[in-house]
Amino acid sequence: MRNKSQCLSFSFLFFFFFFFFLFSCHQSQAQPSTTGYTCSANQTTYPCRTYAFYRASAPDFLDLASIADLFSVSGRMISEPSNISSPSSPLIQNQPLFVPITCSCNTLNPSHTISFANLSYTIKSGDTFYSVSTNNYQNLTTYQSVEVVNPGFVPTKLEVGDVFIFPVFCKCPDQTQLRNRVNYLVSYVLQPSENLSSVASRFGIETQAIIDVNGNNIRPFDTLFVPVARLPELKQPAVAPSAPPSRKTERKGVITGLSIGLGICGASLVLVLVAGVGIICSFKHINLFSD
Ligand SMILES: *[C@@H]1O[C@H](CO)[C@@H](O)[C@H](O)[C@H]1NC(C)=O
Ligand SMILES: *[C@@H]1O[C@H](CO)[C@@H](O)[C@H](O)[C@H]1NC(C)=O
Numbered sequence: 001m002r003n004k005s006q007c008l009s010f011s012f013l014f015f016f017f018f019f020f021f022l023f024s025c026h027q028s029q030a031q032p033s034t035t036g037y038t039c040s041a042n043q044t045t046y047p048c049r050t051y052a053f054y055r056a057s058a059p060d061f062l063d064l065a066s067i068a069d070l071f072s073v074s075g076r077m078i079s080e081p082s083n084i085s086s087p088s089s090p091l092i093q094n095q096p097l098f099v100p101i102t103c104s105c106n107t108l109n110p111s112h113t114i115s116f117a118n119l120s121y122t123i124k125s126g127d128t129f130y131s132v133s134t135n136n137y138q139n140l141t142t143y144q145s146v147e148v149v150n151p152g153f154v155p156t157k158l159e160v161g162d163v164f165i166f167p168v169f170c171k172c173p174d175q176t177q178l179r180n181r182v183n184y185l186v187s188y189v190l191q192p193s194e195n196l197s198s199v200a201s202r203f204g205i206e207t208q209a210i211i212d213v214n215g216n217n218i219r220p221f222d223t224l225f226v227p228v229a230r231l232p233e234l235k236q237p238a239v240a241p242s243a244p245p246s247r248k249t250e251r252k253g254v255i256t257g258l259s260i261g262l263g264i265c266g267a268s269l270v271l272v273l274v275a276g277v278g279i280i281c282s283f284k285h286i287n288l289f290s291d
């Protein structure tokens with residue numbers, strides 16, 4: 001009798017651990033989003049107007065007109081939220097800007113919806129999905145996501161003048177966030193020189209508020225969503241600071257992420273094996289004693 005209930009609880013534990021770790025393995029793979037961010041379960045707040053944080057950058061994006069063109073808005077729509085008094089004067093390298101975007105929930109197939117701003121981009125000479133995502137849109141989207149939303153195109157055969165959708169990552173606040181006075185989730189690409197607390201202080205919020213929305217596993221050049229009640233006032237710089245991007249940090253992050261993922265999955269495999277052996281043992285016990 002006692003052995004039978006022991007066996008039962010063993011099998012229960014086995015299945016518990018099995019599914020628990022199956023689930024967490026799946027989660028850890030799904031974490032960094034390269035193809036796009038799923039819409040929140042309750043989509044009543046889509047579409048919404050939100051903002052992307054953009055840094056003016058040489059050679060092509062040192063004036064409001066070309067940045068406005070890239071995002072299909074007008075120069076004034078950028079200069080007003082960005083505290084720029086003379087929209088026609090040139091910008092300086094890394095000058096911070098808030099670019100308005102319209103964020104919508106897009107159905108790719110019945111089980112997959114992703115949240116992005118649908119921007120049209122006309123291919124110029126030398127462009128690739130990768131170069132436009134990383135240089136023009138500054139990693140506010142990824143080439144993987146561009147491929148997902150433009151199915152049926154061969155990304156290596158782009159013709160000058162072709163028009164593609166570039167899905168700029170965004171999110172709309174859900175009902176709970178709106179109740180907590182989170183009116184915008186600003187799309188922001190983390191730079192190698194930054195960390196979550198420096199981003200939080202730039203927006204005048206707590207670091208934990210960023211972690212609550214984005215988790216803690218954010219690597220340089222990932223897009224994160226900064227929850228704010230209103231946009232902070234940008235202090236437009238007098239001198240251009242420069243932050244050389246570092247590939248090293250990024251690769252180290254990927255390797256760390258990979259080894260953590262492998263570690264979790266490995267540990268769960270061991271646990272499942274141990275639990276399985278436990279069950280077999282308990283079955284053997286029952287047979288021995290009942291004979
Ligand atoms: C979505 O939000 C609305 C408004 O708060 C609520 O009435 C509805 O029940 C929610 N639906 C789901 C599936 O959570
Ligand atoms: C994106 O916008 C274009 C028009 O600007 C429209 O034809 C297309 O269907 C939209 N795509 C999605 C996925 O919303």
Ligand SMILES: *[C@@H]1O[C@H](CO)[C@@H](O)[C@H](O)[C@H]1NC(C)=O
Pocket residue numbers: 134135138139221245250
């Ligand atoms: C975008 O990310 C890539 C690495 O994924 C990096 O090399 C590139 O410098 C980034 N672009 C910008 C504008 O920061």
Ligand SMILES: *[C@@H]1O[C@H](CO)[C@@H](O)[C@H](O)[C@H]1NC(C)=O
Pocket residue numbers: 193194195197198
């Ligand atoms: C975050 O970055 C700032 C400078 O940008 C630095 O002063 C601070 O020590 C960093 N904090 C952590 C926890 O790394």
Ligand SMILES: *[C@@H]1O[C@H](CO)[C@@H](O)[C@H](O)[C@H]1NC(C)=O
Pocket residue numbers: 083233234235236237
């Ligand atoms: C706008 O930028 C100027 C510097 O260009 C700064 O002195 C001023 O405080 C800013 N205004 C606001 C409202 O942030």
